[in-house]
Amino acid sequence: MxxxxxxxxxxxxxxxxxxxxxxxxxxxxxGVSSLWVNIHGHRKKEIDEAIKAQIDRISHTTLLGLGSVPSIQLAERLARLMDRSFAGRGKACHAPAKVFYSDNGSTAVEVALKMAFQYWRHKGVAGKDRFVSLNNAYHGDTLGAVSVGGVDIFHAAFGPLLFRTFRAPSPYCYRCGLGREFPGCGLACLGSLEEILETRHEEIAAMIVEPLVQAAGGMIVFPPGYLKGARELCRRYNVLFIADEVATGFGRTGRMFACEHESVVPDIICLSKGITGGYLPLAVTIATAEVYNAFLGEFSELKTFFHGHSYTGNPLGCAAALACLDVFEKEGxxxxxxxxxxxxxxxxxxxxxxxxxxxxxxxxxxxxxxxxxxxxxxxxxxxxxxxxxxxxxxxxxxxxxxxxxxxxxxxxxxxxxxxxxxxxxxxxxxxxxxxxx
Ligand SMILES: Cc1ncc(COP(=O)(O)O)c(C=O)c1O
CATH class of the missing domain: 3.90.1150.10 (Aspartate Aminotransferase, domain 1)
Known part of the structure; x- marks a missing residue:
């Protein structure tokens, strides 16, 4: 300072x-898209107009106990997008499709962590209280997100405030010693991850990962096969897989979502940044029906997911996001x-x-x-x-x-x-x- x-x-x-x-x-x-958020450029006519039109209706109304028109339209649109990206045409959809709103990338991650943790409680599985994340991971600056983070320069100072997390090696080929030329390069990292999952899976609720690129950790690009391998290990050891696509989502990696490159379908996906084209703070945590259904119950069962922010699902942000997706389609x-x-x-x-x-x-x-x-x-x-x-x-x-x-x-x-x-x-x-x- x-x-x-x-x-x-x-x-x-x-x-x-x-x-x-x-x-x-x-x-x-x-050159950094106003911190990785801008997609279609500044003052994009279609997004400007969508926000102005929404201002003429209403700028904000809560989603706690109410709905709002643009938040419903956007959730529906995102669910379709998930289906297209992850389920493939004509197949039954097991892709994440239940949209939970918040207002920035860190809160999208907090939501995912709490949701994964509570999911196992609701399923009657005790002891799954911890998470696996990667060295060099960055998932945001709130304390839950910092707990699963792995960039010492950002995170180490807050150590005493954090919950304990299992750390698997980052597939950082340039500095891993084996080098990208080594034939089993990505697999060596997977071996360490498997060791954690094999021995501790009964304690682990979920793995969280930035698919394909650990962005804030230094733009570390995974070797081919690592992401898919990690996803498969989570499935094998009954651990939820959370894809934090806050940075990689909305076309950054050349596909709409980075997971698509390796046909990986997450249980929970976190999106923010580019969702509004870089105009307004908005985030979603999208879960599969399997996760969502675990939260359904009688009032007295108290299966409620207690998490909400004042500006959750802000209508202006949702209007911007709908316009942003329109531009993706219209302009190819x-x-x-x-x-x-x-x-x-x-x-x-x-x-x-x-x-x-x-x-x-x-x-x-x-x-x-x-x-x-x-x-x-x-x-x-x-x-x-x-x-x-x-x-x-x-x-x-x-x-x-x-x-x-x-x-x-x-x-x-x-x-x-x-x-x-x-x-x-x-x-x-x-x-x-x-x-x-
Ligand atoms: C992968 C990832 N997750 C989460 C976040 C946190 O997002 P926000 O800054 O909107 O809280 C970031 C921000 O850079 C990120 O890159």
Whole structure:
């Protein structure tokens, strides 16, 4: 805070497409989608109009004991989307389809954890009180989410406040010792996970995972097969599988949801960030009918799921989300991503040849560039050197806003970015790395 207060502030006043404009009239490319939320660009006409139209009806009404029109329409739409993404056409739907609203990614995760915990109570299974999560996981900043988190720099300070969680290794191939070239690379990590599940499954309610990309942990991309393997292990050991798609959902990885890449169907899925196109805080935790049904009972049985926030399922957010999904369909957003993903991959491959770039990794339009002091030995820059930050400061001077995670430069532009804008951003990233590192 001290250093930040000493810097010249950038105060954003307006936005236009993939650009932000500050109070001095300077334009910046929004290279991290305003913290991974923006999908179709800023001031997208269809979303602006949907929110304005909803304001003319009502801006907020509670979902505690009442319904609201846009929240019902959105839940129905999301259930259909789940069916399309996870169940396949014509097959019986065992996909998550019961929508529970909240208002940000962390609360979506809190809801999932409490729901999984209480599910087993309602099923009459005692002792399943704990969770498995991965090292380098990030699931939000509220205490339940921090308890299942695994990024020491964010989480270690709060240790005494947290509940105990089983930690499985992160499939971080670049730093795991075996290396991606090792044929059983992903499987080695699965072996450690299986050991935990085999010996402790009677104590474990659920596993929570960021599918395919551990985002805030440093854009760590799973080796193929890991996600599917983890899901299968959870099924085998009778442990619920929670997919935290807060960062990966809504097209970021090139598919609507990251789980789709490996045909993984979670028991519970958490969504937020891109759900409103990056306009308003809204989140959902979607559970299967199996989980939902466990909460049905007579009043006296007290099977109620006690969790609610004042702005749960806010109608403006729901209206924005419906408009956001309309734009996905109308503009073929996912189909139009393919050449951009190819372009990003090519440009990352080029960057990987720079002397201080240790690793590049990406899935869809999510990418990380890991900077190292010594490429051969993979020696990182000391975190106090703020190398990621220094590169991003250079980028700011070039009109690009990016935010690093330690030594990892994060690239996560709005899905609406043009190929030209993407090229320009990657040119600037290359220059900035050369200058700073
Ligand atoms: C995977 C994941 N889960 C949860 C969260 C928390 O979301 P929020 O910041 O909306 O609370 C984040 C935020 O970055 C995230 O990346």
């Amino acid at each position: 001290k250093e930040w207060a000493e810097e010249a502030p950038v105060i954003i006043e307006a936005g236009e497409g993939c650009h932000l404009i500050d109070t001095k009239g300077r334009r910046y490319l929004d 957003t996912l189909e139009r991503l393919k050449p951009k993903i190819g372009l990003l991959e090519d440009r990352l491959a080029e960057l990987s040849r720079l002397p201080h770039v240790g690793d590049v990794r990406s899935k869809g339009l999510m990418a990380g560039i890991e900077l190292v002091r010594d490429k051969e030995s993979k020696t990182p820059y000391a975190w106090e050197e703020k190398m990621g930050w220094r590169v991003c400061c250079r980028l700011r001077e070039k009109g690009i806003l990016l935010r690093p995670l330690g030594n990892v430069i994060v690239i996560m532009p709005p899905l609406a970015i043009s190929e030209e804008e993407l090229e320009g951003m990657m040119d600037a990233v290359k220059e900035a790395i050369k200058e700073a590192a």
